Amino acid sequence: MPDNKPNYLFLSWNMIDKDISALAALLKPELAKRNITQIYCVSRGGLVPAAIIARELDMHNLDTICIQSYNSNTTQNDTAEVLKMPSGNGENTLVVDDLVDSGKTMALVRQKMPKAYIATVYAKPAGKSETDIFFKEVSQDTWIVFPWENYEGIERPQNY
Secondary structure: OOOOOOEEEEOOHHHHHHHHHHHHHHHHHHHHHHOOOEEEEEEOOOHHHHHHHHHHHOOOOEEEEEEEEEEOOOEEEEEEEEEEOOOOOOOOEEEEEEEEOOOHHHHHHHHHOOOOEEEEEEEOOOOHHHOOEEEEEOOOOEEEEOOOOOOOOOOOOOOO
16 A cells, blocks of 8 residues: 655755755846846745845845645645735746745746746746746655744654
8 A cells, every 4th residue: 555645854944044045046146137136935935035045145125925825734725826916027026935846836926927037945846847946856745844834743853
């Protein structure tokens, strides 16, 4: 009988800081090339990555895009619900999220802000075509547990 449990990847604050800082280093040349002057993070997952990227790139113009695509943290909705979306086409804008999974959320962002440059820290195969740049690819069956998340029923490893 197959095991349908996802492969959990538990990230520590130190690990996530290193990965986001590495993504920021990859983004640095894009800032000047694309004249990026603002960052929009997809809340809630993109809040911490956007803050670290803003710190690394010395940017101060940050705002949020609010999209709900999961119920009770772990169940993905069939459709993403836009709660807050900036006006404009995304020109001179970097959009940041922690992860692109199925790509539905980022497809929606790209539809509303077609000129935005989209970056995620992690990407799964099904969604990676919806991001312009990402730091690390993970398998589709990997469930990333970020240090700021707390899921009932998911036990973190010892010394985490």
